[in-house]
Amino acid sequence: MDVLPLLATGFGHLFTPVNLAVLAAGLVLGMLVAVLPGLTLVMGVVLALPFTYKMGVAPALILLTAMYVSGTYGGAITAILFRIPGEPMDVPLIWDGYEMARKGEAALALGWSLVAALVGGLVSAVVMVLLAKPVAGLALAFSTPEFFAIVFFGLASVVTLSQGSLANALISLCLGLLIATVGVDEVYGAERFTFGQPFLQDGVEFLLVMVGAYGIGEVLTRMGTGFAAEGGEAGSGAARFRTAFPRLSSILGMKATFARGTATGIVVGIVPGAGATVSAFVAYGIESQYGKNRAALGSGAAEGIVAAKSAATASVGGALVPLLAMGIPGSGATAIILAAFLLHGIQPGPQVFVANPDLVYTVFATVFAGVIGMCILGYFAIRPLCKVLEAPEAIVSAFVVVFCFVGAFAARNNLSDLNVIAAFGVLGFLFERYGFPIAPLVLGTILGPLAETNFMTTMVSFDNDWTVFFTRPISGGILALAFAGLAWPLAKAVLQRIRASRSAHGQPG
């Protein structure tokens, strides 16, 4: 088993003074963005990206991975104490965590949240280490039809898991794929959609789409609907907050809940496009269906906290598996980590385990150290984190916009990119406003070139025989899964209509 020596090497790279400082900075920043009003985890990781341009690749990945890990925890504090979910993934914590706080058990609720994050994070890290290399090995045997099928599956998952209209999600995805075609195409060298503009010949950087749509689009949405009142009052009572750990016997008594939440987080995290939020909601749903104490869920039961938090943190390890093993991001934050890899000239995927194993295992080591560091930070930094809630949203948002522009400009030192990012900012706002999800747009822009190259190469290699995608067992199987995923929401809607019509006519269902 060569994993342990490689992991030890990863820890060796991580435990240098500079990298440890970067790790600590990443953990603090991740918690801050998860707590700060108007900032989400994905936006926070986007904003940190420009600072990694001049870094070495290892510190850059350590910073972003640490932010990703700790960003899954910070919002739990505000959700439990103030009923303010820092991130969408923290909404289930309101249902039980805030209820516990109202009963005077806030410290214990925070303790359960911390233990759940620790267990979920560490177990998923172990699974990630064990799973990533075999998956990468499997991927090495793949040819272009299989890679196209995997990318298609990833894109289909993003669409399927988007909330709201399936048609709007597909339109958003199509637009992302279309943006990815701008510029000189890789196979034939033909110019596409450049409209005579020289700066479009190099294509539209997915970073501009991501930063514009996520960052500036979100700020415009918040400004349009009115920023929160100046300086939240939530942090004013910060001095009295603390965390109290549950007893070991209580933790052991809840081992099935820990297992269900963690397993759900890992599995959902691996599915491309599904991140911590989906994991937390699915795990809470499973607990409310099968948990021993399911009747008490929603009224201040610790099981609700454990299920949601262990799943959210476990999704981190899960989401890193497809990113590192196949180059397919499993969540919004891993899409930005993918950007960091690409900006440093490294393409994640099966080859990275051969060419840069040190780097891969440094990322793994960062997840382990990040989970532990996150819990230490979450325990001790609770008071200052609560004070952060007093920051006025309008001021924070102004800085977010400037960070977005600097991030976009610094990637290529091109002033034209500022126009592009502003345009995608407005588009992001319009998407948000009219119910088009942004994740498919961004993922389409990132994965579009990969999908097209593998599709076109297959068509050239197999004499334009498109049936090859379906007749090869692996690609056919993956495509079948993808189409089933796309068809499921439609089938579900039809079934619901049939049931509703039967019950309306008084027939047994």
Place this chain on the structure above:
Amino acid sequence: MPSILRLVLPHGLLLAATVLLYAVASRIASNVGAGRIGPDAWPKAILVLMGALCAWEIVRRLATRPRGAAGADPGEGNDAGPPLHPGKLAAGIGLVIGYVVVVPWMGFFAATAVFLAAFPWFGGTRRPALTAALGLAGSFALVVIFMRVAYISLPLGAGPFQELSLALLRLIGVS
């Protein structure tokens, strides 16, 4: 705006854009032999799917819109989010676009100082002294962080603004 038009406007605009882009894609030059797919095939396939989805969504919305309620806006229930403050939104978009326009000749420091002061003001933080101080101090701090610490080369501006930027860089030790 008539409610039916508002109901189908986003998808209608996207459909129109799709048709235009398909026409552009049809003119993509390639030297591909007969029977082989060229560089226009992939974007055309995407455009066909996108156009079909937009058309389907328009038809679906028109077919399922509530009828008979005079003055009711069927689009509101489907897509519209929380109520908008059009003035604040216009100010936000204007400031973002304005920042992009002025940064090449005002330079990063001056443009950012104005932006950091104006954005919170229009966002509701109506304290002139605070926003002005925030603009200046915030912009200075960002110059130090980006140009001194992260070594990112940011626009210096033109004319007197360039002089100002250069003086600032000398002050923080970046020559």
